[in-house]
Amino acid sequence: MINYKKEIAVLLSEKIETLSYEEILSLVEHPKNTEMGDYAFPCFKLAKAFKKSPNVIAEELANTLPQTEWLESIVAISGFLNFTVDASHFAKNVIVAVLDQTSNYGKSEVGAGKKTIIEYSSVNIAKPFHMGHIRSTMIGESLHRIYKFLGYDTVAINHLGDYGTQFGKLIVAYKLWGDKATIESDPIPELLKIYVKFHQEAETNPSLEDEARAWFTKLENEDEEAVALWTLFKDMSLKVFNRVYEKLGVTFDSYAGESFYSDKMPGIVNELREKKLVEKSEGAEIVNLEPYGLIPALITKKDGSSLYLTRDLAAAKYRKETYNFDKNIYVVGSAQKLHFQQWIKIVELMGYDWYKDCIHVDFGMVALEEGSLSTRKGNVVFLEDVLDKAVVQTQAIIEEKNPNLENKALVAKQIGIGAVIFQELYTSRNKDYTFDLEKTLSFEGETGPYVQYTHARACSVLRKVETIDLSVADFSVLADEASKDVVRTLSKFNEVVVLAHKNYEPHTIARYAIDLAQGFNRFYHDHAILVDDAKVMHARIALVKAVKITLQNALSLICLEAPEKM
Numbered sequence: 001m002i003n004y005k006k007e008i009a010v011l012l013s014e015k016i017e018t019l020s021y022e023e024i025l026s027l028v029e030h031p032k033n034t035e036m037g038d039y040a041f042p043c044f045k046l047a048k049a050f051k052k053s054p055n056v057i058a059e060e061l062a063n064t065l066p067q068t069e070w071l072e073s074i075v076a077i078s079g080f081l082n083f084t085v086d087a088s089h090f091a092k093n094v095i096v097a098v099l100d101q102t103s104n105y106g107k108s109e110v111g112a113g114k115k116t117i118i119e120y121s122s123v124n125i126a127k128p129f130h131m132g133h134i135r136s137t138m139i140g141e142s143l144h145r146i147y148k149f150l151g152y153d154t155v156a157i158n159h160l161g162d163y164g165t166q167f168g169k170l171i172v173a174y175k176l177w178g179d180k181a182t183i184e185s186d187p188i189p190e191l192l193k194i195y196v197k198f199h200q201e202a203e204t205n206p207s208l209e210d211e212a213r214a215w216f217t218k219l220e221n222e223d224e225e226a227v228a229l230w231t232l233f234k235d236m237s238l239k240v241f242n243r244v245y246e247k248l249g250v251t252f253d254s255y256a257g258e259s260f261y262s263d264k265m266p267g268i269v270n271e272l273r274e275k276k277l278v279e280k281s282e283g284a285e286i287v288n289l290e291p292y293g294l295i296p297a298l299i300t301k302k303d304g305s306s307l308y309l310t311r312d313l314a315a316a317k318y319r320k321e322t323y324n325f326d327k328n329i330y331v332v333g334s335a336q337k338l339h340f341q342q343w344i345k346i347v348e349l350m351g352y353d354w355y356k357d358c359i360h361v362d363f364g365m366v367a368l369e370e371g372s373l374s375t376r377k378g379n380v381v382f383l384e385d386v387l388d389k390a391v392v393q394t395q396a397i398i399e400e401k402n403p404n405l406e407n408k409a410l411v412a413k414q415i416g417i418g419a420v421i422f423q424e425l426y427t428s429r430n431k432d433y434t435f436d437l438e439k440t441l442s443f444e445g446e447t448g449p450y451v452q453y454t455h456a457r458a459c460s461v462l463r464k465v466e467t468i469d470l471s472v473a474d475f476s477v478l479a480d481e482a483s484k485d486v487v488r489t490l491s492k493f494n495e496v497v498v499l500a501h502k503n504y505e506p507h508t509i510a511r512y513a514i515d516l517a518q519g520f521n522r523f524y525h526d527h528a529i530l531v532d533d534a535k536v537m538h539a540r541i542a543l544v545k546a547v548k549i550t551l552q553n554a555l556s557l558i559c560l561e562a563p564e565k566m
């Protein structure tokens with residue numbers, strides 16, 4: 001595919017000596033208003049060197065740049081050079097590329113030879129996998145897919161919360177009140193129940209806390225019974241968690257959680273001591289981070305046991321040694337911003353320059369629309385319950401709208417779960433948002449079902465045509481604004497994917513999917529596709545196919561399926 005942006009930069013660099021080709025390329029942009037053209041080049045930066053006003057420079061460049069077959073016009077407007085690409089050339093160039101590359105359309109090699117670790121979800125053993133966890137889980141999985149798509153060698157890690165003093169409490173609670181069969185039938189709520197009971201009882205019976213501490217120490221010393229119980233909790237929890245991951249289409253390469261680093265703690269604590277970074281403070285050990293405007297980081301507790309932050313230090317070092325990453329990404333909520341600032345600063349103080357490659361990708365909160373979700377167990381809303389409810393409601397919608405649909409059950413899952421994921425990723429990550437199931441499942445508005453429905457609509461048109469013959473197609477019929485807008489959007493897919501990865505922002509792709517779907521629906525509304533004139537029909541159906549492919553690729557990067565019939 002000809003990259004017009006680059007070609008324009010080539011034309012310009014022959015006339016502009018004061019800026020490098022790369023600088024020129026970085027200045028070429030898409031005008032906000034498409035009436036101004038497809039690409040624009042601002043001349044303001046040239047004023048000083050040319051000793052002329054941007055207006056005059058733009059006029060002069062417009063008159064001296066050479067004509068090419070793919071450019072319809074170059075116009076100077078208030079200091080900008082506006083380029084309009086020949087619609088027929090544009091359409092053919094883009095459509096042929098999409099049809100040729102199919103599921104690879106949008107890929108590039110920006111990540112070739114680079115290794116990226118993405119840590120996400122990182123739920124806690126024996127605790128609910130609740131609605132709030134959708135953020136880390138889906139932003140992380142989407143980034144995982146985007147990075148892979150761009151050629152990065154990726155490692156997806158679920159840093160399970162499977163260690164800490166709470167496991168001592170859980171063991172005590174289990175031994176007092178646990179019933180294996182009951183817990184196995186519904187592990188998380190039952191484990192939560194005895195854990196809550198532990199805290200209630202401990203208020204009047206503080207010796208329980210001592211017992212819990214003793215059991216955690218046993219666990220640290222690999223006492224057989226303690227390890228067996230901990231393993232039981234972990235296995236039962238993972239069974240439930242994996243059921244949710246499967247529903248969401250989320251996968252990991254490693255489940256090395258906090259416990260994995262327990263034997264690496266003494267090493268990291270010693271290193272901190274040797275590097276003279278720790279100080280004693282009331283029996284505990286801390287790193288003073290005051291010079292950097294941060295509160296002190298607690299490394300070991302009074303009783304010598306290690307901490308969450310220390311485990312993160314050990315984990316980062318282990319990852320560098322094991323994977324030699326170029327980038328080590330953590331998808332974790334904004335509430336832990338300080339925690340990440342602290343330990344990344346400590347990595348820097350330890351003298352490791354790869355601290356720069358450790359990136360906290362943070363995000364805001366998700367709240368729940370009052371009344372839209374009932375809480376089955378206490379006041380936590382389980383993510384799995386939301387997914388199941390979305391599927392049931394989608395089934396009802398299908399029964400009403402299209403009862404004869406093939407594979408109804410499967411499609412209901414693809415739409416229902418996809419809708420929840422889309423709603424999550426459609427919000428830019430730093431924004432808080434309120435989850436509203438009704439709005440999420442709507443086929444209208446900016447929703448997952450709307451995009452999926454548009455894809456299915458394209459599929460249904462495509463089923464009516466046996467073959468697409470590009471040699472017959474007359475691409476000049478795609479010169480009207482609705483068609484050209486679709487072509488333009490298609491042409492931007494690669495840029496959008498690169499931008500999403502740069503900003504760690506799957507939202508960019510979700511937004512793109514909506515733009516493409518809306519553009520396609522305008523085109524579909526304005527034009528008959530299956531017309532008698534073969535030149536017209538083949539050009540339009542080729543555009544439909546290109547949209548189908550690109551929508552599917554975009555949906556897959558944000559973890560949605562693209563059913564062909566809905």
Ligand code: ARG
Pocket residue numbers: 119122123124159160161312330332
């Ligand atoms: N399990 C932790 C929590 O639920 C999140 C872990 C985040 N990852 C990390 N490397 N600290 O809060």
